[in-house]
Amino acid sequence: MAINGPGPITLPPRDGLSPGPLSPPAPSTPGFGRSSNPLSSKVTTVLSNPYADSEFRESLTLLDERGIGNSAETRRQLRLDVQKDVIESNGEIIKEFGRVAEQLRRIGTTIDKLNQSYQEMKSHVTAAHDATSSTLEEASSLMTQKRNVETKQQLLKAFREHFVLSEDEIASLTSTVETVDDHFFLILAKAKRIRKDCEVLLGFENQTLGLEIMDQTSKNLNQAFQKLYRWIQKEFKTLNLENPQINSSIRRALRVLAERPSLFQSCLDFFAEAREQILSDSFYLALTGTSASGSKDHSVKPIELAAHDSLRYVGDMLAWAHSATVSEREALEVLFVSDGNEIAKGMQEGRENELWQFMADEGDGPPEFDAVKALNELVDRDVSGAARILRQRIEQVIQTNEETILAYKLANLLSFYRFTFSKLLGDEAVLLQSMINLESEALRQFRSLMRDHIATxxxxxxxxxxxxxxxxxxxxxxxxxxxxxxxxxxxxxxxxxxxxxxxxxxxxxxxxxxxxxxxxxxxxxxxxxxxxxxxxxxxxxxxxxxxxxxxxxxxxxxxxxxxxxxxxxxxxYGFFRTESSLSPLLDALAPLSDSNKEDVAKVAELDAAQPEALTHASQNLDDFLPSAVMDAMENVKHLQDAVLAREVTEEAADRFCSDFEHVEEMLIYADELVEQEGRRRAVDGQERPSLRALFPRTTGELRVLLS
CATH class of the missing domain: 1.20.1050 (Glutathione S-transferase Yfyf (Class Pi); Chain A, domain 2)
Known part of the structure; x- marks a missing residue:
């Protein structure tokens, strides 16, 4: 039955009533409410179900699927059909459950059979287990032993690889036939590691194995270092330090050999002796153009022939020595120091290993190794032979020199190279000491020549x-x-x-x-x-x-x-006083003061202030003043500094004018005082001559004439 929207619902007729549309219930009346109550309740129940309810909607959908029309017959059969469907459905369900029960009965039978089989198998397994238990235990024990043996084999293999050198490795390490290459250094490093790791074995109660391995490894190491020592000595004989690409194997070998300080020092001694001879021959060749064997080298310009004077000769020799020292230091720095501080580390390790030697020598622990100091010492030893020849030649030049300036220039040149070599080799170098001694000798020769020159x-x-x-x-x-x-x-x-x-x-x-x-x-x-x-x-x-x-x-x-x-x-100043004839008057008036009336009164009583003396002094001053400056300059005509001669004369003249000014003031004050006394003596008819009339010169006139 179709439902279209929320319109009025048509129900099938009931109790023979004609079907008709359902309308909302009208308000009940007292007479009709009781008779229509069941239907109204039913209708109300149906209408109260919301269409949104899923069950109600599904019921309506089911009715639509059945294609049931809205008829009286259909409405009468609807309940019966539904009940019939329900009964049929229940019957189907019962039938299916019967089948399930049958299957469950079959499953139960099967499970019983399985349980029975299981029990039989369990009994067979138990019997078999009882029969094979001893065999299994024996097999398990054998497997455990096998695993233990395999573990021991692995440990033994690892132990042999770590602590034991093979025959080939021992041969490569100790045999002189085998070359010193990277393989040798790898085996040597392995041997050193073995000896160090043996300290772990010595920590156990049974130390026999560790002692035996350490003893054998130490023997192999000693032979290896001896082999390395001899190989380095052989390489040193053909080593070319002038070649910038020095063999890296030599550098590596030296760093390893440093772990044996005694062998390393012996190698250095051998190397120093060889280089000393080479540099001595090179210096002799540079001096003479002839090698130590007597053969001429035309490619070399001999210093002895190229130097035209003693200073050039000494300078060329010192320049060669400096150049050779710098080249030697650079080459040895590449050989011994360029790759970090490896030699110092090796030396320190070796000194710790040979501690007993240093304690016997010094009574203390191993000294700190200074790579730069060791390098300086080695370079100094290498050039010591050439330094001896240099010292002899320079001493000969100094002793035969008879020129004072040349002697000092030689000393200054030696001072320059002394300062240079001190920066290059340090303050303890033998070459530097030679420079110091030669410089002192040159200065002694300079002083000797200077004293001889003074004596002549x-x-x-x-x-x-x-x-x-x-x-x-x-x-x-x-x-x-x-x-x-x-x-x-x-x-x-x-x-x-x-x-x-x-x-x-x-x-x-x-x-x-x-x-x-x-x-x-x-x-x-x-x-x-x-x-x-x-x-x-x-x-x-x-x-x-x-x-x-x-x-x-x-x-x-x-x-x-x-x-x-x-x-x-x-x-x-004395010349001005004396030649002007004013010295007596200046001396007489000098202790008197113009501010003291008693001193002024004494002026007229002085012998130098008497009329005759003043007249004579005034006449002599007039004669002196016209040529006074020229006469005074004549006194210092030999003074080669004309400006200084004039300054000296002007200073004396200025001082003379200052003294004359004092004389002038004293005479003026004396005349004033005499005039006052003369007015009093005028009653007696006595007169006093004026001092300024006898000595009329003024200070201004004097300064003009002496300027």
Whole structure:
């Protein structure tokens, strides 16, 4: 039956009533409510079911599927059909459950049979287990033993691989027929590891195995190091240090051999001896162009023939020694130090292994290995042969030299290379000690030649030049000193020590000549002695001023010049006083003060202030003033510094004018006082002559004439 929307629902007729649409129930009346109550309740129940209810919707859908029409017959049969369907469905279900029960009965029978079979099999298994239990236990024991044996085999194999060297490995490690290659070093490293790991075996109660393995491994290691030692010595004989690509195997072998300090040191000694001979022959070839065997090498230009003077000869030899030392150090640095600190580590390990040797020698633990110091020592040993030849040749040059400047230049050149070699090889190198000794010998020769030169000049120290200028020996010494100072200025002396280090040279090359000039000045009358010394000191100052490391000596020279300048100014001042005839008057008035009336009153009573004396002094002053400056400059005409001569004269003249001003003031005050007293004496008819009338010159006139 179809349902279309929520419209009115048509139900089949009931109790013979005609079907009709259902309408919502009308309000019940008292007479009809009781008779229509069942139907209304039914209708209400049906209508109260919401269409959204799933069961109600499914019921309606089921009715649609049956295709039931809305008729009276259908409505009467609907309940019966439904009940019939229910009964049939229940019957089908009962039938199916019967089949299930039948199957369950069959399953139960099968399970019973299975249980019976299981029990039979269990009894058979139990009997079989009882019969084979002993065999299984024996088999299990055998399997366990097999596993233990296999484990022991693996342990034994691992132990042999780790702690035992094979025959081939021992042969490669100890046989001299086998070469020293990477395989050798691998086996050597394995042997060292075995010996170290044997310390673990010695920790067990049974130490026999560990001791036997360690003993055998130590023997193999000793033979291996001996083999390595002999191989290195053989390689050293053909090693070319000039080749930048030095064999890496040699470097590796040296680093390994460092673990045996005694063998390593022996190798170094052998190497040093070989290199010393090679460098000595090379130096001899560079000097003479002839090898040690006597054969000529035309590709070499001999130093002995190329050097034209002694300084060039020594410089070329030192330059060769420096070049050879630098090349040797660079080559050995590649050979011994370039790959880190491996040799130092090997040496330290070897010293710890051979601790008993160092304790017997030094009574203390192994010293710290210094790779740089060891390298410097090895380079120094390599060049020691050439250094001996160098020292002999330079000593010969120093001893045969007779030139003072050349002796100092040689000393300065040796000082330069001493400083260079100290930076290159350290302060304990034998080559550096040779440079120090040669420098000292050159300085001794310089001082000896300088003293001999001074001794030959003793006669010249007695003759003073007529023009009071610097003597020839001083000028020559200053020329030599200039050359020496120019040489020293190019040296490597540090800034703080330059002046102090040069003082001994000044003491030898300058002070004796200046002292000779001072001795000569003692035999000369003043002011010529001061003029002579000032000329000498100015020449010396001019020479030393050009060099900053002589600033202290220049300051002392200037102080001495100022002292003699003051003496010269005092001499010029005395000349003005004496030649002007004012010295008596100046001396008489000097202790008197113009502010003291008693001192002013004494002026007229002084002998130098009497009319005759004043007239004579005034006349002499007038005669002196026109040529006073020229006469005074004539006194210092030999002073080679014209500016200084004028300054000295002007200072003396200014001082003379200051003294004259005091005289003028005292005479003026004395005249004023006499005039006052003269008015009182005018009653007696006495008159007093004016001092200024007798001595009319003024200070202004004097300054103009002396300017």
């Amino acid at each position: 000049l003793q006669g010249e120290f007695q003759h003073t030049p007529s023009d009071l200028g610097p003597p020839d020996f001083l000028q020559n010494s200053l020329e030599k000193l200039t050359a020496i100072m120019q040489t020293y200025d190019t040296s490597l002396a540090s800034e703080g020590d330059r002046e102090a280090d040069f003082q001994p040279i000044l003491a030898e090359a300058f002070d004796p000549f200046l002292a000779g000039c001072e001795n000569m000045a003692r035999n000369i009358r003043a002011p010529s002695d001061s003029i002579f010394l000032i000329n000498c000191l100015l020449a010396a100052k001019h020479t030393l001023t050009r060099f900053d490391f002589a600033a202290g000596r220049v300051a002392r020279l200037q102080s001495t010049i100022d002292e003699h300048t003051a003496r010269l100014a005092e001499s010029q």
